[in-house]
Amino acid sequence: MSDIPVLSVQGVSKSFGALEVLRDVSFDLNANEIIAVIGHSGCGKTTLLRIVCAFESGDKGAVLLDGARHEKPSKEALMLFQSFEQLQPWRTTLGNVVYPLLAAGAVKRRAEARTLALKRLADVGLSDFVDAYPHTLSGGMKQRAAVARALALAPRVLLMDEPFAALDNITRGTLQALTRRVCGKYGISALLVTHSVEEALVMADRIIVMDRDPGRIKAIVENPERDAADPPRRTELTERVMTLLRE
Amino acid sequence: MLWLIVLLALWEAAARLGWVNTYILPPFTTVAARLWHELFFGRLGVQTLNSLWVVLQGFGISFALAVVITALCAASRSIESLFNTLSTILNPLPAVAIMPLIIMWFGIDVTAMFIIIIHGVLWTLIRHLLDGLRAIPAAQLEFGRNIGLSPFRMFSGIIVFALMPELLAGLRTGWGRAWRALISAEMVFGMIGTLGGLGYYIYMGRAYARISDVLAGIIIIAVIGIAAESFVFGGIERATTRKWGMTRE
Numbered sequence: 155m156s157d158i159p160v161l162s163v164q165g166v167s168k169s170f171g172a173l174e175v176l177r178d179v180s181f182d183l184n185a186n187e188i189i190a191v192i193g194h195s196g197c198g199k200t201t202l203l204r205i206v207c208a209f210e211s212g213d214k215g216a217v218l219l220d221g222a223r224h225e226k227p228s229k230e231a232l233m234l235f236q237s238f239e240q241l242q243p244w245r246t247t248l249g250n251v252v253y254p255l256l257a258a259g260a261v262k263r264r265a266e267a268r269t270l271a272l273k274r275l276a277d278v279g280l281s282d283f284v285d286a287y288p289h290t291l292s293g294g295m296k297q298r299a300a301v302a303r304a305l306a307l308a309p310r311v312l313l314m315d316e317p318f319a320a321l322d323n324i325t326r327g328t329l330q331a332l333t334r335r336v337c338g339k340y341g342i343s344a345l346l347v348t349h350s351v352e353e354a355l356v357m358a359d360r361i362i363v364m365d366r367d368p369g370r371i372k373a374i375v376e377n378p379e380r381d382a383a384d385p386p387r388r389t390e391l392t393e394r395v396m397t398l399l400r401e
Numbered sequence: 402m403l404w405l406i407v408l409l410a411l412w413e414a415a416a417r418l419g420w421v422n423t424y425i426l427p428p429f430t431t432v433a434a435r436l437w438h439e440l441f442f443g444r445l446g447v448q449t450l451n452s453l454w455v456v457l458q459g460f461g462i463s464f465a466l467a468v469v470i471t472a473l474c475a476a477s478r479s480i481e482s483l484f485n486t487l488s489t490i491l492n493p494l495p496a497v498a499i500m501p502l503i504i505m506w507f508g509i510d511v512t513a514m515f516i517i518i519i520h521g522v523l524w525t526l527i528r529h530l531l532d533g534l535r536a537i538p539a540a541q542l543e544f545g546r547n548i549g550l551s552p553f554r555m556f557s558g559i560i561v562f563a564l565m566p567e568l569l570a571g572l573r574t575g576w577g578r579a580w581r582a583l584i585s586a587e588m589v590f591g592m593i594g595t596l597g598g599l600g601y602y603i604y605m606g607r608a609y610a611r612i613s614d615v616l617a618g619i620i621i622i623a624v625i626g627i628a629a630e631s632f633v634f635g636g637i638e639r640a641t642t643r644k645w646g647m648t649r650e
Contacts, residue, residue: 209543229548239538244562244645257558258548289646307548 198369452598459518521582533567
C-alpha cells in the first residue's frame with residue numbers, strides 16, 4: 155500500500171477542439187503530501203484539476219486513485235472551490251457539513267454525522283458559528299466551513315482550485331496554515347492549483363511548474379524547507395520558481 | 402397598513418365632504434356596508450369562492466405544467482429553443498386578445514377559463530424557473546456531482562432550494578396574472594356555472610349601474626391579493642429565502 159501513490163497522473167493530454175490544453179502530464183502524489191501546481195493563466199492547471207476530479211475526461215492517459223482508475227467524480231477526490239458560494243445558503247454552517255455526510259452515504263446516522271461535523275468545525279475554529287447561515291459569515295469563515303466540510307468527508311485527495319485567492323492577505327495566510335495543518339492531522343494529500351509562488355512555497359512539499367501552449371510540466375521543484383522559517387532559503391526557492399515561470 | 406388607513410379616510414372624506422359626486426364614488430363606509438351585506442346575505446360570498454377555486458385550480462395546473470416544461474427545457478436545448486420561440490410570440494398577448502379564439506375553440510365553460518389562466522401564468526413562471534436554474538452557482542452543483550449525489554438528491558437537496566428566490570418571484574407574478582386573466586374572462590364569458598364569479602359580479606354591477614357593487618368586487622380582489630402577499634408569499638419568503646440571505650430585505 156505504501157508503495158502505491160495516493161494519486162497517479164499518467165500521461166494525461168487534453169484538447170478542446172483544435173486547442174491543445176494539456177500534453178502528456180505525469181506525476182505522483184504521495185500520502186500526506188501536498189503538491190502545488192503553478193503556472194501562467196491558460197497553462198491548463200485548472201483543466202488538470204478538473205480531470206483529476208473526473209469532472210472532465212482526458213483524451214489520453216489515466217488518473218489513478220490508490221492504484222485504481224478514477225473516472226467518475228467521487229468524494230475520494232474532493233474539490234475545494236475558490237467561490238464563496240460553494241456553501242449552501244439554505245443550510246447552517248453545521249447543516250452544510252452534516253448534509254453531504256448523509257447524502258453521500260459517508261455516515262449513516264444523523265447523530266453520528268452531527269458529532270463528526272462539530273469536531274471538524276472545531277478544527278477550523280468555527281465552533282461558535284455552527285448555527286449561523288453562510289450569508290452572516292465573512293469570506294474567510296465561509297472558506298473555513300468549506301475546509302471543515304471537506305475534512306469531514308475524509309477524501310483521499312483534496313483538490314484546491316485557488317481556494318484562498320479571493321481573501322485578504324492576513325486571512326489567506328491563516329487559512330493556508332490551517333489547511334496545511336488539518337490535512338497533516340487527518341493524513342489527507344492535496345493538490346493545490348495557485349497563481350501565487352508564495353502560497354505554493356508555504357503550502358506544498360513539491361511544486362509543479364507548468365509551461366503553456368500546450369500546458370505541460372516544465373519542472374518539479376522540491377520544497378524541503380516548507381516548514382522552516384528560513385528566509386534566505388525561501389528567497390532562493392522563490393527566485394528559482396520565478397525564473398522557471400519567466401523562461 | 403398606515404397608508405391604507407390614510408387612503409380609506411381620504412376616500413371617505415372626499416365623498417362625505419362633497420369633493421366628488423357620490424354617484425361616481427360613494428363613501429367607503431357605504432361600500433363596506435354593501436360589501437358586508439352582499440358577502441353574507443347575497444351571492445358575493447359564493448361568487449368569491451367560485452373565483453378563488455377556479456384561480457387556484459388554474460394556478461395549480463400552470464405550476465405543474467411549468468415544472469414539467471422547465472425540466473424538459475433544462476434537459477434539451479432544442480426544447481428550450483422551441484419554448485423561447487413560443488414564449489416570445491405568446492407571452493405579450495393579453496388574455497383578452499385570445500379570448501375570442503378560445504371561445505371558438507373550446508366554447509364558454511370552465512376549461513376555457515383554465516386555458517386563459519394558464520396562458521397568463523405559464524410563460525412568465527417558466528421564464529423565472531429557467532433564469533433561476535441558470536443562476537445556481539456552479540460550485541454548488543459541482544459539489545453535488547463531486548460527492549456523487551443521485552439526480553434525485555441533486556434535485557431535492559440542491560436545485561429546489563437554489564431555485565427558491567426565482568420560484569417565489571415567478572409565483573408572485575403568476576398569481577397576479579392569474580387573477581387578471583380570470584376577472585377578464587369572467588367579464589367576457591358572463592356567468593359560468595349557476596352563479597359565476599367575481600368578474601361576473603363586477604360586470605353585473607356595471608350593467609345595473611350599482612357603483613357600490615363594482616367597488617365591493619374590486620375590494621374583495623384587492624383583499625385577496627393583500628392576503629396572498631402577506632400570509633402566503635411573504636410568509637414563505639420570510640421563512641426561507643430572506644432567512645437564508647438569498648433575498649434582500
